[in-house]
Amino acid sequence: MREKDDLDLRLFLPYLLNQAAEESSLMFQQVYKSRYGMLRTEWRVLFHLGIYGELTAKEIGERARMHKTKISRAVQKLSDRRFLVRSRDEADRRSEKLSLTAMGRTAYEDLRKVAEDYDAALTKQFAAEDVKRLREILLALSGA
Template identity: 65%
Template sequence: MQNKDDFDLQSFLPFLLNQAAEESSLAFQRVYKGRYGMLRNEWRVLFHLGVYGQMTAKEIAERSKMHKTKISRAVQRLAERRYLTRTRDGRDRRSERLALTPAGESVYRDLRSVAEEYDSHLARQFTRGEEALLRMMLRRLAGMG
């Protein structure tokens, strides 16, 4: 089917980025969902804690741009499964410090190794230079650059 119009939808960055994001998330999603029954927001919270150590929900929100209600509910589910503990901050008792339990750490380490392998699988399609440029451009587009 040829274009009736000259607009190139398949090159429109918001569209293209969404397609690429969805496609690239799929294989990893199957792992955390299948192995641990986790949702997208849950692995994100888990990874933030695994990577950065203990954080508050607010700090996770700033880094991930997830909405606070998503974080709140993801934290609840992770706490139910004993993947993390919540302890009120002494200085500011509104917030709580979240930290992975040993069980959470172990899930994190398993998923991290899957993530590392999958990431290099994705990157293998490009040259080293292209790959570095891609990450740089994405960080810029994400407002993280």
């Protein structure tokens, strides 16, 4: 017979972080899905281009810590839907520079406003110093 396992999964930090991330992103996910038909990876690519301007897929992958296959699929879908354009990188002909189209910029600006409002609503239940400390802890855990 097996001994009682006293690990409380609900308090296991990786599990708890995952649960919090999933729960806290659900409402925002509904917005980018319903308004623009985007998946999580696609909005992350869109936001990187909106925030940082022209980037390569490799640069987005490094910044977002996403696998190149996922980035490639997201770039293809965003390109097909005319949210971004690709241009050959003259310095490295094997690479493409990605940038938002006018439609992509409009979607980014719309979703950026929603994200800011959502972040404010999510954090208003906590004291400002707690939110600041939580962000610091999460940044440290993420290695940022």
